[in-house]
Amino acid sequence: DAKTTQPPSMDCAEGRAANLPCNHSTISGNEYVYWYRQIHSQGPQYIIHGLKNNETNEMASLIITEDRKSSTLILPHATLRDTAVYYCIVRVGTDKLIFGTGTRLQVFP
Amino acid sequence: NAGVTQTPKFQVLKTGQSMTLQCAQDMNHNSMYWYRQDPGMGLRLIYYSASEGTTDKGEVPNGYNVSRLNKREFSLRLESAAPSQTSVYFCASLLERQGLGYTFGSGTRLTVV
Numbered sequence: 001d002a003k004t005t006q007p008p009s010m011d012c013a014e015g016r017a018a019n020l021p022c023n024h025s026t027i028s029g030n031e032y033v034y035w036y037r038q039i040h041s042q043g044p045q046y047i048i049h050g051l052k053n054n055e056t057n058e059m060a061s062l063i064i065t066e067d068r069k070s071s072t073l074i075l076p077h078a079t080l081r082d083t084a085v086y087y088c089i090v091r092v093g094t095d096k097l098i099f100g101t102g103t104r105l106q107v108f109p
Numbered sequence: 110n111a112g113v114t115q116t117p118k119f120q121v122l123k124t125g126q127s128m129t130l131q132c133a134q135d136m137n138h139n140s141m142y143w144y145r146q147d148p149g150m151g152l153r154l155i156y157y158s159a160s161e162g163t164t165d166k167g168e169v170p171n172g173y174n175v176s177r178l179n180k181r182e183f184s185l186r187l188e189s190a191a192p193s194q195t196s197v198y199f200c201a202s203l204l205e206r207q208g209l210g211y212t213f214g215s216g217t218r219l220t221v222v
Binding site: 034036041042043044045046049087096097098099100101102 | 113142144150151152153154157167168197199201210211212213214215216
């Protein structure tokens with residue numbers, strides 16, 4: 001089963017881009033990379049996912065390296081509301097999501 | 110969170126008591142999940158149900174039972190609560206198709222004293 005490694009915490013100034021890295025060196029060819037975030041103690045919120053191409057939606061961009069061993073979630077203009085724990089997850093088996101400890105992003109004024 | 114409803118939101122139990130956490134989704138999703146989250150930790154999968162009538166163990170199933178009552182509802186039961194089960198419990202659902210995100214409920218905060 002592929003696992004992910006993320007830094008435990010990061011800081012980012014409001015209005016700047018937040019770049020959150022994730023390593024998943026044992027990922028299989030058909031496994032997707034998902035990103036979720038959890039604001040305070042709410043339920044996790046889906047952000048974005050990808051297989052091997054870069055992806056962008058209204059919330060963020062996902063950059064996956066060519067060898068797929070790592071990825072970066074980019075929040076282009078971080079706001080205070082983006083302060084949260086961000087989870088990088090590789091989908092295991094048919095559909096289970098296994099969470100790690102994530103990266104705690106603190107956006108400061 | 111829209112679509113997945115958990116009840117109750119808060120509960121205090123005494124050691125040895127039993128209770129059932131309820132979860133319902135109105136999105137016609139096939140798969141449903143129960144996670145627990147301890148303070149400062151990530152979510153851990155307790156049980157999941159890939160479809161109505163089927164359930165499977167996750168990472169930490171001991172001390173819990175589940176029931177997939179129908180496509181909408183997936184309940185989690187603690188038969189004899191222990192202080193180690195003090196946690197926040199999240200229910201989630203997924204339309205079984207690769208590439209779609211999960212929808213999570215807002216959680217149940219359970220304290221066992």
